[in-house]
Amino acid sequence: MLEVRGIQNGIVIDHIKAGNGIKLFNKLMTVKSYEASVLLMYVESKAMGKKDIIKLENVFEIDLNLLGLIDKNITVSVIKDGKVIEKKTAQIPMVVEGLFACHNPRCITNSDHYATTSFKLYESNGSAEYICDYCEEITKYKL
């Protein structure tokens, strides 16, 4: 079995739905460049069957809103000196600003550089649906 050593300082993003890890990994890399990072895919899991894991060295903060948008079952462990000092769970965010574009091509946020997208959670049955603060169109967040 493939073995990857644990990190001494940083965060471990666990319980990512198998297959989504690479999309999340790419998304995280556009936000910040990390010192060392590992993406594990299709790892055996008792609870999930298969899952993905991301380990980021020397990173201690991550946007839980972004993770919650992707999958509310994702967990984040903060590690210092080889020990887990904090465990957080992603939550579907009620308010999202600037993380994704409005689905409506006629929305001002798609044509004016002063406008940052701003959404409120509309429904979260299965996938999260957000209503735009500007045009009130519904956008489904897709990774």
Add this chain to the structure above:
Amino acid sequence: MKQPVRHLIEPEDLSIDEIVSLVEEGLKMYENPKDYLQVCQGKIMASLFFEPSTRTKLSFDSAMMRLGGNVLGFSDASTSSTAKGESLADTIKVCGYYSDLIVMRHPKEGAPKLATRFTDKPIINGGDGGHQHPTQTLTDLITIKRFKGTLEGHKIAFCGDLKFGRTVHSLIRTLARFGNKEFYLVSPEELSLPATLKRFLEKSGVKLIEVRTLEEVIDDVDVLYMTRIQKERFFNEEDYIRLKNAFILTREKLAPAKTDMIVLHPLPRVNEIAYDVDDDPRAKYFEQSEMGVYVRMALICKLLEVGPYARG
């Protein structure tokens, strides 16, 4: 302490009591326009129309002039600095210094809301794309009040393009706030009310009865709200030709309607109301256009805190 500036971006920016007050003040202004000739003396309204409009712009201009105020602005983005590439933010900032109140129409949805970030002057949304048109809603309400006496308890049918018709969206949401919980929707399937709005209304206890012809409901309604069906909304010309006649109001179709029913239309009308309907006493769409001036006068006074809305 200085009060935060009030804007009107969507009908929900006004409470029910405030809407009732605007309608009542508008009716007083209609009855006695001479009492308000000086109310806005020394005030300037910027009328920024980034896309063409006849009725809304002229109605606002007329409202401000009837209050004794002045108007500046443009009626087409091509005649403004927008054509040179100026941002909305810069135009709004500058016009905020030139005026006491800004009325704007913009093709992009949400543009007036964005504009509120760049000025401390009140902004009125004069229509943003297919999104909201709150002063048309006030116009519709003052007309219903004038001819039907109340804003609640009526059977109201909306006919035509209910998908893209922003006036319908704003009005139906507002009427629902007034306790009207049942509406007839008369449209082709392709142009029915957007699913999001249907969900929103049904969640708040509104019953929507969808029919495909006017004849099914005409004898039961108190207010018939007609809208224009635009050819370009259809995927092909055959569908348009097949469906357009079902949503045209003629004298013949109007015959079984109640004698005190009223027909409204936000205008411009193309062919969805036959010209011979204009002579029927139930046709109130031109009076509706007239009432728009008076309710806009009341709104200008409210946002500028003058006349009936003067502080202290």
